[in-house]
Amino acid sequence: MISSLQLKNFVAFTDLAIEFSPGINIIIGENGTGKTQLLKAILALCGPEVRAEQPGEQLASKLCRLYQPLSGRVGELRRNGSRGEAVLRAEFAQGQQLTVRFNGSASAVKIPKVLGPAIAPATFLPTKEVLSLVRGLTAEQPDFATIERIFDDGYLDLANQLTREGTEDLGSKVRLNPRFASIVPRLANLIGGQYLLVKGRFVFQPGQYQENKAPTRTSEANNALMYQDSTEWRFIPASKKCLSSTMTAEGFRKIGVLQRLLSNGCLNPGASGPLLWDEPESNLNPKLMKDLVLALLELARNGQQVILATHDYVLLKWFDLLLDKKGKGDQVRFHVLSREAETGQVLLDTMDDYRAIEPNAIAETFNELTKEQVARKMGGLGK
Known part of the structure; x- marks a missing residue:
């Protein structure tokens, strides 16, 4: 389980620090604000490469297979125009701390030895089905x-997990x-x-x-x-x-x-690493959303950390309506990414209440659609 993540001068992020809920985390943001990039960073930092014999080379290779920079060198993942090194820093629930650094011309990353128990690998579900x-x-x-x-490696990792044989x-x-x-x-x-x-x-x-x-x-x-x-x-x-x-x-x-x-144990609530899901609503009938949200809430209630990125109002609203903060202790945290107009810097706002999201571009777009539909039905009445 990942507790916090800092991304500095890395891909879309100038300096982003995020604290995760042990339950469900929902990342919201317009296209280009780095939602998928954030999920892939978590996937890489939870992987076995950080404890390999040559972790600097292994993790650099993993990052390149996930982000596919044109040059094939990890240095290209340092944010354009930034000064100083790119930094990825993560803390985990069992006390592990991991810091990764590299400059703009690097072919390998600098990573100190990770102390403490092994980090449970994350499971990444990409937008397309596998x-x-x-x-x-x-x-x-x-x-x-x-x-x-x-x-990219997100698809290949998931394919290998899906074919893994289970014991039960x-x-x-x-x-x-x-x-x-x-x-x-x-x-x-x-x-x-x-x-x-x-x-x-x-x-x-x-x-x-x-x-x-x-x-x-x-x-x-x-x-x-x-x-x-x-x-x-x-x-x-x-x-x-x-x-x-x-x-x-x-x-x-x-x-x-x-x-x-x-079935095969790659997802074992209470023991496995975070479940990362990029746009679960993609190609999913809205009628299925309620039951999917109920299933994700049950996973979290049984100890599974979930981090998902979405654009979908229906999915967001079902989380708001179905979570039970008192009786079952549901912990749902919303992380809103936005881009500052003048500098282009990605900003973060975090809240534990869906109704506190302000501005909420997804809900506002849905409301505009509803108003337009009502206006057409009413015709010129009231003008």
């Missing part, structure tokens, strides 16, 4: 030169662990089925989870014994026939990514 791309991105004899020209199947986790029983059935029933990895490619199995009366629990179900639930969830296939993932909606595939990561 399930249908996994077969090509993880082929036995891939053309890496071509793949890396098309996809998702059905067992749902039956035995109330954390998963509160999340997975909602996701599966939202899209009408589940995605399975079969021979290196993802297929979709139609069906739904049903809540049935549970048999007497045995001692192996330690987590469930704590709760003594009287019911349990089981996935009931609608048919034996599966579909290729590419025959399902892209919005469904994005939700399927969460299913798979929960």
Whole structure:
């Protein structure tokens, strides 16, 4: 879990310092204010490269594969026109502190040894879905030169996580662990089925989870014994026939990514690193937003830090309406990025109340649309 991040003279940022909630963090901002760049910085700083034998070279290479500078050198990621070194500084929940520095001509970064326990790797979900791309991105004899020209490392990291084998199947986790029983059935029933990895490619199995009366629990179900639930969830296939993932909606595939990561343990609330999601609303029907927000809130309630970037009013408003600050201790923090007109510097404003966002360009745009619609219906009445 990341506690704070400072970016100085790095890509879009002159000097930005951000304090993260351990729960859900929502980054808002117009195009070009650096939302995706911020998520990628967190991904890099949580990666294994910081503890490699040659961390300066390894992390520089990682940053280049994520941001793809034209020169292929990390020095190009120092903000244009800035003086002094680029600095990335992060603090983590278990006390780890990490500082990365480099100048404008650097091919490697300067990074001191990181003390303390290992930093849990982050999971990054890019704007486009990845399930249908996994077969090509993880082929036995891939053309890496071509793949890396098309996809940055955010896509490749996620493809490798999705194909990772888990120690338990998702059905067992749902039956035995109330954390998963509160999340997975909602996701599966939202899209009408589940995605399975079969021979290196993802297929979709139609069906739904049903809540049935549970048999007497045995001692192996330690987590469930704590709760003594009287019911349990089981996935009931609608048919034996599966579909290729590419025959399902892209919005469904994005939700399927969460299913798979929960299944194989790459996403393990309470233990895994932050979940970074860039525009979860992309290609997602607005009708699905409420259930997606409920699933993300459940993830956070079970110890999963979530950091997402969005432009979507519906998604933002559902977070505002559904969070429960008192009963369940929901912690949702809004981080608003804006660009100063005169200097071009990216500024940050942080608040824990959605209604405190001022100005709120997303809400104002939605209100303008509503007013225009009302005006057309009313015609010239009142003029």
